[in-house]
Amino acid sequence: MSSYHFILNLLLHMSYYVGAADVDIWATLNRSVNGNFHSAKPFSLPCFSLHDGSESSPDLMLCNEIQASYTDSLYRAEFYNGFSNNQDEMCLANNTDKCLLDPVSPSNPSSFTNRSCNQGSVSEYYIDVQSPSDILAAFKFSRDTGIKLSIKNSGHDYLGRSSLKDSLALWTRNLRHLSRDSAFIPEGCSASILEPLNTITTAAGVNTDEVYNFADSQNVTFIGPYGTSIGVSGGWVQGGGHTVLSTVYGIGIDRVLQFKVITPDGVERVANACQNEDLFWALRGGGGGTFGVVLESTHRVEKAMSLIVSEVRYQQTGGNVNSWFELLVNNSLPWARQGWGGHFRSNNLVSVTPLLSLEEAKASMKAATDFALANNGTFTVESLPSWQAFYTKYLTPNQAAVGTPRILASRLIPSILFSSQEGRTALFELLQKALKLGLSPYIPTDTPFLYPYPQNSTSSTIAWRDAVWMLSFGVDIGWNATLLQQTAILAKQASLIKDIEDMIVEFGGVVGSYFNEDSPWTENWTGKWWGKDNYWRLLGIKKRYDPESLLGCWKCVGFKEEDVHDKFPCYGGISSLA
Numbered sequence: 001m002s003s004y005h006f007i008l009n010l011l012l013h014m015s016y017y018v019g020a021a022d023v024d025i026w027a028t029l030n031r032s033v034n035g036n037f038h039s040a041k042p043f044s045l046p047c048f049s050l051h052d053g054s055e056s057s058p059d060l061m062l063c064n065e066i067q068a069s070y071t072d073s074l075y076r077a078e079f080y081n082g083f084s085n086n087q088d089e090m091c092l093a094n095n096t097d098k099c100l101l102d103p104v105s106p107s108n109p110s111s112f113t114n115r116s117c118n119q120g121s122v123s124e125y126y127i128d129v130q131s132p133s134d135i136l137a138a139f140k141f142s143r144d145t146g147i148k149l150s151i152k153n154s155g156h157d158y159l160g161r162s163s164l165k166d167s168l169a170l171w172t173r174n175l176r177h178l179s180r181d182s183a184f185i186p187e188g189c190s191a192s193i194l195e196p197l198n199t200i201t202t203a204a205g206v207n208t209d210e211v212y213n214f215a216d217s218q219n220v221t222f223i224g225p226y227g228t229s230i231g232v233s234g235g236w237v238q239g240g241g242h243t244v245l246s247t248v249y250g251i252g253i254d255r256v257l258q259f260k261v262i263t264p265d266g267v268e269r270v271a272n273a274c275q276n277e278d279l280f281w282a283l284r285g286g287g288g289g290t291f292g293v294v295l296e297s298t299h300r301v302e303k304a305m306s307l308i309v310s311e312v313r314y315q316q317t318g319g320n321v322n323s324w325f326e327l328l329v330n331n332s333l334p335w336a337r338q339g340w341g342g343h344f345r346s347n348n349l350v351s352v353t354p355l356l357s358l359e360e361a362k363a364s365m366k367a368a369t370d371f372a373l374a375n376n377g378t379f380t381v382e383s384l385p386s387w388q389a390f391y392t393k394y395l396t397p398n399q400a401a402v403g404t405p406r407i408l409a410s411r412l413i414p415s416i417l418f419s420s421q422e423g424r425t426a427l428f429e430l431l432q433k434a435l436k437l438g439l440s441p442y443i444p445t446d447t448p449f450l451y452p453y454p455q456n457s458t459s460s461t462i463a464w465r466d467a468v469w470m471l472s473f474g475v476d477i478g479w480n481a482t483l484l485q486q487t488a489i490l491a492k493q494a495s496l497i498k499d500i501e502d503m504i505v506e507f508g509g510v511v512g513s514y515f516n517e518d519s520p521w522t523e524n525w526t527g528k529w530w531g532k533d534n535y536w537r538l539l540g541i542k543k544r545y546d547p548e549s550l551l552g553c554w555k556c557v558g559f560k561e562e563d564v565h566d567k568f569p570c571y572g573g574i575s576s577l578a
Contacts, residue, residue, distance in 0.1 A: 025144060032137040036128045040169070041119075042099035043081045043089060044070075048117035056117070070106035071403040073229035076155060077207060080126045080171045083155035084229065086405040086479070087520075088163045090120040091570035095483040097121075102479050103404040111479060121160065121570045123150055126169035129204075135262045135293045138170055142550045148567065149551060151289045153231035154207050158408050159520045161235065161289050161553040165570055170293060172204040172234070177296070178214045184298060186258045186272035194273065199257060201298040202232045216388040221302040223249045226395045233259075233297040235288035239516040240460045242446040242470065244352050244395075245387075247341035250451035253284040253458040255300045263292040264546040282541040282557075285460030285530070287515065290556040291545055305354055307384050308361040309394060310340075312368045313348040314377030321346055324371065325431045328443070331367055333418035336449045336468050338364055343398075344443035344469075346435075350394055351445065358383050404479065409493050409519035410472035411500045411528075412447065412463045414509035423507050430503055434473060434496055444470045459534050463512025470514055471500060494519065515555075520571055525555050 030037045044066060045051055046059035069075035076082030083089050090098030099117035102108040127134050142149050150164035153172050163169070183196035200222055202211050208230045215222035223245050230236050241252020249255065258272040259280065269292075271280035282291050314324065328344050335351070338360075342351030349368060356364060362381050369379040384390050400406075417423035434441055447467040473496055475489045497519065501511050513522070515529035522528060526535040535557070542558045549558060554571050564572035 025141065029137060029141045032140075033127050033134045034130070036130055036134055038080070038126055038128060040081045040122055040124055040126055042117050042122055043076070043079065043083070044099050044101050044112070045117045047101065047112040048099065048115065050116040052118055053116050067101065067106040070101055071103055071401060073154075073156065073227065073399070073402045074207075074209065076402065077173060077229040080128070080152065080169065080173075081122050083122075083152075083157065083162060084227075084402040085156075085158055086403065087160055087407065087477070088155060088157055089122055090405060091118075091165060092160075092405075092477075092486070093570050093572060095481070095486060097570075100405075100479040101403075103401070106403075119165075121163045121165045123163060123165075123167045123169035126152075126171050128174060129170050129172045129293075130174060132262055132268055132295065135170060136266055138168060139262075139264050139266055139550055141168065143548060150553065151293060151551070153204060153234035153288075154229045156227060156230045157235060158406070158517055159515070159554060160571055161287075161556065164553065164568070172231075172293065175203040175205040175295065176210070177201075177203045178206055178211065180214075180218050180220070180301075181298075184257065186274055186298075187270045189272065189274040197257065197300050198303070199298050200301050201296055203296045204231070204233045204294055206232050208232060212388060212391055215301060216386065219304045221305050221387045222299065223255055223302065224252070224299075226391075227399045228396060232299070233294050235516060237297060237299075238283050238286065238288040238294070240285055240464065240514050241516075242444060242514060244341040244343070244444075244446050245354065246446045246448050246451070247336060248339045248354055248450050249302065250448045250453070251446075251460075251464065252299075253460060254448060254451060254453065256284060256297050257300055258298040259283050260295040260297075261292040262295065264548065264550040268295075278541050279545060281457075281459055282538055284458040285534075286538045286541075287529075287556050289553040290542060290551050290558055292551070304386055307352050307354055307387065307390050308356050308358060308381070309384055309390055310342075310351045310361060310365045310368070310379070310381045311348070311394065312365070312372050312377065312379045314372045314375040316347050317375070320375050321435065322432060325435075325441075326428050327367055327371055329418070329424050329428045329431070332445065332468050333415060335364065336415075336445065336447075339450060340364070341446045342444075344441075344445060346440045350398065352390060352394075405477040406474050407477065407490060407493070407519060408472055408474045408517045409497045409522070410470050410513050410517050411497060411504065412461070412467035412512045412514065413469040413471050413500075414463065414466045414504065414507075415449075415468050416466075416507050416509050417504070418468055426503050426507070430496075430499060433499065437492060437496060439473045439475070439493065439496060442472045442474060444472065446470065459530060459538055461510075461512035461529055461531055461534075463510045463528075464514075466510070467512075470517070472517060473497070490519075490521070494521065520554060522555070530557075 047063040097118045098120045102111040148167040150167040150169045152162040184199035209228040237252035339353040339355035340351040372379040538557045
């Protein structure tokens with residue numbers, strides 16, 4: 001298709017946004033971003049013969065490639081229309097507005113034969129951001145036309161914030177530079193104010209796999225996420241950013257030292273402890289997609305370190321699952337005090353600590369390893385020479401599945417529940433209830449439990465600071481689930497989360513959650529994700545840098561309930577679930 005005909009088709013499709021006299025603004029946008037303006041169709045369209053109810057020609061070669069890599073997050077991250085979790089591609093409130101394959105068997109013909117591939121929540125048009133001028137042009141375009149904007153980096157998102165139906169998307173994946181500074185001082189600061197630190201700066205499109213390889217080549221340790229395709233400068237760090245080393249070294253917002261960001265008022269800014277301090281505070285926990293488009297972030301790194309790793313697995317029988325969770329509940333507080341961080345599941349744990357010797361670690365994990373031996377299981381407690389060795393051996397093979405609609409809901413579990421027999425009993429009974437409901441817990445033990453947190457230095461919920469677990473219950477919505485089936489599983493999840501909240505309140509804890517991994521339908525979300533005082537401060541900062549509300553996403557800072565159905569049609573229809 002010629003450039004002229006592409007623009008013409010674009011104008012015809014989007015003309016309801018603007019009057020006939022304004023159609024040349026689209027051509028102006030195309031010129032202003034130097035050809036980085038593109039159309040987008042659903043990721044799986046090449047396998048379908050119908051698109052939005054009209055005939056479409058399948059591309060069998062591309063379809064075969066997509067089917068072969070359908071559950072590969074690194075593959076998906078290389079395309080604007082590739083999202084790790086399919087709720088970012090489908091319209092949950094209109095269950096037929098989607099274009100999905102069967103993630104268990106992507107070549108299953110029943111998923112694409114005699115079915116229409118519908119656009120879902122994927123933006124039909126996007127800018128492949130190559131420079132700050134592309135972002136400035138997008139802000140001007142949105143201001144002039146009223147067309148909504150969305151921001152997508154890697155698409156590793158659980159709350160539908162990387163996509164927005166009928167928006168113009170900004171795709172930042174191709175901003176990929178990396179650099180290291182062994183004596184970094186934030187811009188505008190001096191060595192007399194802040195001590196120079198060892199850092200790595202990552203552009204907006206850099207993912208974890210890339211930054212870990214770079215850090216290893218520099219003989220340093222980057223404290224970051226545990227999925228290969230997560231964008232380091234995007235929603236991960238701006239929303240909190242937990243990692244298996246957070247217990248000792250803090251979460252991402254504790255470690256980031258500087259952002260370079262373009263705010264919606266059209267200014268490229270540096271935000272750190274010495275300039276634009278309010279924006280720096282907001283970006284350290286206030287969430288991505290709302291205060292501006294981050295170009296890069298600079299993170300403190302640690303020297304190369306060896307790590308002690310424990311992996312425990314056992315063979316499940318009818319009764320030993322309860323015994324396993326009882327063991328985890330009873331040992332989690334002492335493990336946290338010893339610097340262990342990792343993940344618990346119903347049949348295994350993987351944990352890592354930089355604080356213990358190998359012999360100390362074996363003694364620490366003896367209850368778990370004895371349980372494995374008694375239940376036909378296996379275990380390993382070993383020393384590895386580097387983070388890269390741990391990442392390659394343990395995290396890469398065990399990362400979360402992609403290519404399916406998966407909704408998470410989680411709460412941070414405070415230490416007070418682990419500090420008494422009554423609290424541990426209440427938590428154990430809740431886990432038993434979850435198992436009876438068919439909801440298997442996923443428990444990251446990666447809270448900043450030992451990190452010396454400077455009070456009010458970040459904007460995320462204070463509940464992080466005393467938590468031992470992040471207790472999470474994820475549910476998969478089948479690619480072919482009906483709206484009724486979808487609603488039923490989400491309602492069950494929401495009911496269990498309410499029980500967790502009641503338990504935390506009963507024992508005097510603070511109810512909070514990691515909003516990057518929480519339900520899109522969380523009630524009192526401002527309080528649970530930030531806290532009332534933090535939220536009102538964040539809202540003031542939002543209005544200062546985005547006075548026209550050019551940036552907005554589902555339940556981000558500045559979100560208005562009255563906009564639910566108008567601006568967020570794919571979530572608003574089921575907003576009362578949780």
